[in-house]
């Protein structure tokens with residue numbers, strides 16, 4: 631395979647390493663997806679997981695926001711889903727229109743471990759993601775870096791037991807009390823897969839990595855320390871070690887533990903370069919707690935994109951200023967962009983972050 635084209639915009643990589651940069655780099659969680667008409671055009675003809683498993687289609691969707699917004703985006707993220715890991719472990723996941731992901735046969739009791747592969751050949755099962763990453767690195771032509779990602783063990787465990795989205799996570803949480811040993815067994819199995827998967831994504835061409843613990847905030851502080859923190863820490867330390875040993879680039883890693891405001895201090899000490907904040911955390915408070923030891927990412931409420939454009943400008947300006955003139959900040963939303971947002975509202979948000987941050991850093 632030919633060498634990748636040279637990177638023309640490395641702003642977000644420099645920022646993730648904590649270097650002083652000329653302006654705040656920005657990208658958006660779920661930037662490829664349902665708010666874009668060009669996404670729906672492709673979705674009409676292909677199912678969701680068919681797109682994930684077809685490198686040309688996953689690549690095309692990854693590039694859609696980069697083509698649309700041009701220099702207003704400083705990174706791309708490979709089109710895929712966190713649920714490719716449960717699939718690789720042997721569970722079936724369907725994407726049901728209007729409902730989201732559904733497991734026809736979720737884990738009900740630990741006896742259901744029988745239905746999962748005893749040994750997961752991660753590189754074989756998820757080779758389609760690696761192929762999509764490699765192709766996308768070429769097609770990006772060095773415009774921006776490419777993120778690879780994984781779901782965090784707790785969030786993936788929750789999906790595997792709930793069988794899909796849930797308001798209370800009561801089935802998954804019942805496991806914590808009813809099956810504590812098997813809970814740790816499951817979390818460890820997912821962690822092992824995630825580590826190999828992230829290293830494989832870097833080998834394939836990913837230049838940055840993000841771990842999504844979207845349901846972290848459903849755990850209280852004590853349980854987060856017990857059921858999430860040790861595993862997301864294992865992921866960062868093992869991935870960095872394995873990358874180094876394999877002679878690969880030790881790429882910047884981001885942790886997004888949505889809702890886990892109480893764990894902010896712990897999250898700065900587990901070898902992630904960037905901590906992604908949801909909108910419930912005040913940027914000034916986050917800077918105080920993290921003492922500039924990590925780069926902070928985020929964090930406007932995604933619903934603010936429904937506001938009049940002037941309000942979006944005002945809110946984004948206030949956010950950039952709250953993270954501070956000298957702060958280590960990567961612009962993003964506090965969670966994924968919502969499917970019914972006007973793509974032009976996102977343009978206003980991206981433009982504001984880039985121009986206001988360049989202005990105050992002059």
Ligand SMILES: Cc1c2[nH]c(c1CCC(=O)O)Cc1[nH]c(c(CCC(=O)O)c1C)Cc1[nH]c(c(CCC(=O)O)c1C)Cc1[nH]c(c(CCC(=O)O)c1C)C2
Pocket residue numbers: 658659660661662663664673678707708709710711712713725727728729730731779794795796842844965966
């Ligand atoms: C990073 C990513 C994800 N999904 C998708 C991407 C693509 C890359 C990008 O960000 O652009 C495409 C991605 N994933 C999905 C879609 C829509 C599929 C469709 O109907 O076409 C897209 C574009 C489907 C999906 N997949 C998932 C949901 C949520 C269900 C729920 O809990 O109620 C949904 C709706 C699970 C999922 N998937 C993901 C997360 C973590 C981020 C977050 O918290 O939002 C989670 C929790 C991650």
